[in-house]
Amino acid sequence: MPISKTYLSEIMARAEKAKDKKAAMGPDIDLERYTKHIERGKIESLESLSHQAKEAAILTGISLEEENRAGSYMQVDQSVVYESLNKAYEGQLEIMNITSALEKYDWMEDYFWKSVPADQDKYTAQAALHMTHGYFIRIFPHQKPQYPVQSCLLVAENNVSQNVHNIIIVEEGAELQVITGCTLSNTDAEGIHLGISEFYVKKGGKLFFTMIHNWADNFHVRPRTRVVVEEDGSFVSNYVLLKPVKSIQSFPVAHLKGDRASAKFNTVVYGLKDSYIDLGSRIILEGKDTRGESVARTIAADESTIYSRGDLVAKTKDYCLAHLDCRGILFSSRAKIYAIPQLVSEGSVKAELSHEASIGPIAEEQVEYLMSRGISRDDAVSVITSGFLNLDIPYIPEFLDQSIKDVIKATAEDAL
Amino acid sequence: MLKVEDLWVSVGDRKVLKGVSFSMNYGEINMLFGPNGAGKTTFMMTLMGFPRYKIEQGRIYFKGEDVTSKDLYERARLGLGVSFQRPPTVRGVTLKKIVDIISGRSGRENIDADIDRLNLSGHLERGLNDGFSGGEMKRSELLQLMVQRPDLVLIDEPESGVDIENIALVGEAINSLLGKDKVKDPKRSAIIITHTGYILDFVNADKGYIIYDGNMLCRGNPRDILSEIKKYGYRRCAECR
Numbered sequence: 001m002p003i004s005k006t007y008l009s010e011i012m013a014r015a016e017k018a019k020d021k022k023a024a025m026g027p028d029i030d031l032e033r034y035t036k037h038i039e040r041g042k043i044e045s046l047e048s049l050s051h052q053a054k055e056a057a058i059l060t061g062i063s064l065e066e067e068n069r070a071g072s073y074m075q076v077d078q079s080v081v082y083e084s085l086n087k088a089y090e091g092q093l094e095i096m097n098i099t100s101a102l103e104k105y106d107w108m109e110d111y112f113w114k115s116v117p118a119d120q121d122k123y124t125a126q127a128a129l130h131m132t133h134g135y136f137i138r139i140f141p142h143q144k145p146q147y148p149v150q151s152c153l154l155v156a157e158n159n160v161s162q163n164v165h166n167i168i169i170v171e172e173g174a175e176l177q178v179i180t181g182c183t184l185s186n187t188d189a190e191g192i193h194l195g196i197s198e199f200y201v202k203k204g205g206k207l208f209f210t211m212i213h214n215w216a217d218n219f220h221v222r223p224r225t226r227v228v229v230e231e232d233g234s235f236v237s238n239y240v241l242l243k244p245v246k247s248i249q250s251f252p253v254a255h256l257k258g259d260r261a262s263a264k265f266n267t268v269v270y271g272l273k274d275s276y277i278d279l280g281s282r283i284i285l286e287g288k289d290t291r292g293e294s295v296a297r298t299i300a301a302d303e304s305t306i307y308s309r310g311d312l313v314a315k316t317k318d319y320c321l322a323h324l325d326c327r328g329i330l331f332s333s334r335a336k337i338y339a340i341p342q343l344v345s346e347g348s349v350k351a352e353l354s355h356e357a358s359i360g361p362i363a364e365e366q367v368e369y370l371m372s373r374g375i376s377r378d379d380a381v382s383v384i385t386s387g388f389l390n391l392d393i394p395y396i397p398e399f400l401d402q403s404i405k406d407v408i409k410a411t412a413e414d415a416l
Numbered sequence: 417m418l419k420v421e422d423l424w425v426s427v428g429d430r431k432v433l434k435g436v437s438f439s440m441n442y443g444e445i446n447m448l449f450g451p452n453g454a455g456k457t458t459f460m461m462t463l464m465g466f467p468r469y470k471i472e473q474g475r476i477y478f479k480g481e482d483v484t485s486k487d488l489y490e491r492a493r494l495g496l497g498v499s500f501q502r503p504p505t506v507r508g509v510t511l512k513k514i515v516d517i518i519s520g521r522s523g524r525e526n527i528d529a530d531i532d533r534l535n536l537s538g539h540l541e542r543g544l545n546d547g548f549s550g551g552e553m554k555r556s557e558l559l560q561l562m563v564q565r566p567d568l569v570l571i572d573e574p575e576s577g578v579d580i581e582n583i584a585l586v587g588e589a590i591n592s593l594l595g596k597d598k599v600k601d602p603k604r605s606a607i608i609i610t611h612t613g614y615i616l617d618f619v620n621a622d623k624g625y626i627i628y629d630g631n632m633l634c635r636g637n638p639r640d641i642l643s644e645i646k647k648y649g650y651r652r653c654a655e656c657r
Contacts (some may be wrong), residue, residue: 314609373518374492387508
């Protein structure tokens with residue numbers, strides 16, 4: 001049974017009121033510039049994508065052969081072109097586009113626009129009023145598939161506003177890994193990607209979520225993410241951005257509602273060209289004995305500007321523990337990094353919140369130390385930079401490791 | 417193997433070495449003594465080629481080649497190696513990573529026995545010197561040098577920050593690095609800075625030198641020099657000048 005029309009009308013009404021509401025952070029984007037709408041047909045397999053689309057998808061961690069994947073979801077511009085579930089995992093999880101999920105399940109009312117407010121700003125409003133699908137992934141109670149689900153949200157056309165709404169539900173005691181690649185197949189494209197993500201991790205569930213963003217010079221991105229974690233649940237987010245972007249602003253929130261819930265955000269950002277990057281995370285510790293950790297490694301090269309934010313907010317009267325580790329390296333005298341850690345304790349007398357934040361160059365002492373072992377200056381810078389960005393992120397494919405090295409090599413000459 | 421002619425070196429605004437001349441042959445192990453701030457580490461770091469140590473005058477010849485203006489990594493590739501007194505921490509770059517890179521260049525493989533001997537198997541996946549104790553740092557330095565296999569090893573205070581138990585381990589590792597635990601390798605040489613002389617219990621040094629106020633003064637049997645220093649300190653060096 002579909003979601004109730006009354007509920008949908010309420011959402012629309014709220015969104016309608018917010019459609020001109022500027023966001024609290026990031027440059028304001030004129031959404032009317034991006035009005036092109038393209039309908040595309042389904043494809044038989046990911047191998048049937050265009051050459052450019054395949055290349056772009058691979059670079060965000062997508063396996064075209066779907067090897068070692070529990071399932072796949074692919075969207076090009078506004079159309080869902082591919083959805084599949086590996087037969088071995090039937091009965092363990094379901095994957096479909098969100099439009100179908102809203103048609104199928106009336107209980108979606110408990111999740112759809114329940115954690116992210118539709119009237120947060122003009123971008124959430126646009127995504128509510130003009131939703132162009134998005135994925136729905138639900139893993140059934142106590143299921144733990146060996147391999148991740150992959151999703152790719154690709155923009156191929158110029159002047160498109162891709163307004164996706166994604167929902168992941170990890171039912172009680174289940175564990176799920178998701179790899180999401182968001183990218184462009186035409187690197188000259190102008191446009192915007194609005195991604196609403198609402199993730200729900202139920203009691204004792206675990207969600208490992210890896211997102212790789214590969215955008216380009218003329219593209220804006222405004223994700224809005226909120227994760228609700230129940231007792232004994234755990235959420236791990238790995239986010240990687242190594243390509244230029246016109247502007248991106250995102251501040252995902254993990255709400256640790258249940259006792260002993262935990263969240264960890266790992267963020268790796270390499271700012272190139274004149275990219276405007278405003279990223280961060282907020283962890284709200286509401287349950288007792290909740291744990292949070294937010295680790296960010298940022299490098300700003302060229303004329304890029306990076307805001308690296310992190311908020312830890314303690315609300316429980318009981319013990320909770322959270323740490324913020326935010327470090328940046330400036331590779332260029334024209335680049336900027338703003339590291340903004342914030343610790344908030346709202347009457348949480350037992351909360352232990354801490355942070356360390358630093359911005360600095362690559363230490364010459366470290367470079368010379370490696371050179372004294374016979375390593376050239378460029379190679380020493382490359383090794384140190386790779387090490388700086390290496391957060392031992394689980395489930396990151398080998399190609400990404402190589403991609404990090406390639407980007408670093410290209411910019412190493414300007415490093416010192 | 418090494419010849420230093422009239423070396424004048426400044427660090428920042430301070431003139432540290434004031435006309436040091438020195439030479440040594442293949443296979444020699446030389447100990448360097450001297451009070452704090454006399455120029456021992458400056459001498460070593462200048463030999464290695466660290467840019468902070470500015471050569472104002474003089475020349476350095478290594479294996480017959482003038483290396484005075486050669487870059488740090490070029491000297492390392494020619495066969496110079498250094499063990500730091502206090503190496504920097506390089507977070508994110510594991511000991512294993514650096515050992516693999518050095519091994520790729522030197523061709524030295526099968527280092528598991530060395531890792532075990534130095535008791536470093538649990539440190540391979542840790543960031544270089546990140547949270548290492550004094551002894552662990554020295555052992556990590558020596559492991560890297562064992563893989564690098566330099567012809568001339570410069571070791572800055574191998575005993576500092578190392579407990580008694582680990583001094584034996586470090587001393588044996590230095591002997592192994594220099595090939596002294598096997599048939600004597602005539603090519604492997606060393607200059608070792610020491611304050612305490614503990615290392616002389618493990619390493620059979622050929623000569624000892626004192627650096628005092630930027631000059632190389634005495635040369636002689638390292639044990640005799642150490643015994644003099646223990647008896648009189650360095651105050652008689654001023655009279656020798």
